[in-house]
Amino acid sequence: MPSGALSAVVRCLHSSAWLLACACLLLPVHQAGAAQIRIDAPGGPAAVAEAIARAAPGDEILVPPRIFHEHDLLIDKPLTLTGSPGATIDGDNEGAILTIRADGVTVRGLTLRNVGVSYTKEHAAILLHRARHFRIENNRLENVFFGVHVEKSHHGLIADNDISSQAREEAYAGNGIHMWHCSNIEVRGNTLSGLRDGIYLEFVDDSLIHGNRSHDNLRYGLHFMFSNRDTYQHNEFTRNGAGVAVMFSRDLRMIENRFTHNWGSASYGLLLKEIYDAEVTGNRFEQNTIGINIDSATRIRYIGNVFHRNGWAVKVLGATYSNTFTENDFLANAFDLAYAGHLNDNRFSGNYWSAYSGYDLDRDGIGDVPFRPVKLFAYVVNRTPEALVLLRSLFIDLLNFSEKVSPVFTPDNLVDPQPRMRPLHD
């Protein structure tokens, strides 16, 4: 025990020493090159490209409020690019606008618009390649192909940007924030709309995505592929093709997000596919065709979520093990749960189900009769989707009732043994 504590202290000291060293290294650079370069100043550069060429590492370039028609600008040294309100770089739909291949670059307050669409190249308003410690803040990216495209970069911040486009078909639309082989990125407070995916992560680890609004995108609001140990919280996903898709990833935390109006014949709030060890806590799923679509997920904890007026609150497609649902509210969904395959060791306990009609004689807040969340009709619809035309007919109600009294078709161990009498959230 003491040796463990000691090594922790050593590690701590070690890391702070490293930080200090970094600061010492960075500081002189900034002091030496703290020059500001004003575009359009007397004797100064007249274009952004010229300003970048003239700047020394560490300089700040001030972009005045007018429209520059420039594209394929390359930043290959640590610079800060600051736009005054109204400072705009128009790419005229010709390729990419800003490419960054250096560490310590900041881009803020700029409006970048009209990025060229390509079928072979991933043109972006801002492309970061092998860059560390970057900051992309308070920019407006309009009519983009890709918005911010980050490759093999680490320790960066993408905050408070407004990224939009008018994507119509997936084949020639790009993603708002596209990250590939990155780590330790913070994506905060951005608004993303009209794109293919709002935010896309592929091989991105240890990153935080919070407070973003992703709406009206063609495919997903947020999309994870092969990304581990990431957290997303307090985001809002509205009216996307589907809210969030999480695939082939592990150790993710999904906390207090809102998934609303992801409504369409193949739509859902949250898709989990090949996921291990994740936490889904305190989220709100409202009016989605499917709240959570679970296709092969293992060791997932669903705690304190609210499912309100969804078609299916939760749909489990199979190959799902050790999932636990506790303290969730299932309110007025057409189906609370659709389930294919065996129950395995998945567990439902202590949830509130608005369809529950049991009683609580000992008044401890827990219903005395177990609740069966899978209705027979849900089972039938799983096998014959067309049968859904009979939804809410008297015959189906009778069918569900008789199945409830004596279960024959639905797995009889699929119960919530401790259904709550009152919802936990409002």
Place this chain on the structure above:
Amino acid sequence: MILKVLKYSFHDLNRSRWSAVYLLFYLALGSGLLFLNNDLSRAVVTLLNVVIVLTPLIGTVLGITWFNNASEFTELLLAQPIRRTTIILGQYLGLSLALSFSLVVGLGLPFLAYGLIRSTAIFEFLLLLGVGVLLSFIFVGLAFAIALTHENRVKGFGYAILAWLFFAVLYDGLFLIALVSFSEYPLERFALIATFGNPIDLSRILILLKLDISALMGYTGAVFARFFGTPLGMTLSLTALLAWCALPLLHITWKLRRKDF
């Protein structure tokens, strides 16, 4: 003349307190629902279940009992120089209108009081009322047709209840069996046509699709939404409901022409 008979039947039903009880029931249901849950669109969904099951049932039962009870008076009228169709159609219209009146007022008042006008669910609610009214007409007509066909009152009553049971429950059972046993085949077209075979199903689908449940149905839903969502589909399904109203009436007039009272 037809109006006179209509007025008489309407007032007779009002005097017999049946429509008052019916009206009070809907008043209680509407206000109770809205008292428990202030959400108008949710209330419309709950009402849907009640309206599509209950209006046909009440229509059938009241239709057949009232027709049988009024038979002596009908015979008296028949002795007068009035056409048979005028008498029976007048009675039919009077009864259907009385039931529809109870439905519309009984549900309309509480919903108006809870701010229907400002609500987004107003169209769905009006559709629900319209469908309820049509269902009343259809099933009163069916009951009259059955009563005219069967002299034996008990038998007639049995057949009428059976007819209701068939449309409200059995039809869907057969429908489901057909869907499940032929699930390997594309069934959208079949499902679409099968809904037209039952006025209760047709009404239910019409309203459910307006409540945006279509997205749940995947491909079938898309086919349905495309069909019922267009003005053509809407007109076609309302026409189908009107045809359902006309069908028993045709049978009634045909029966009346050859019946020997």
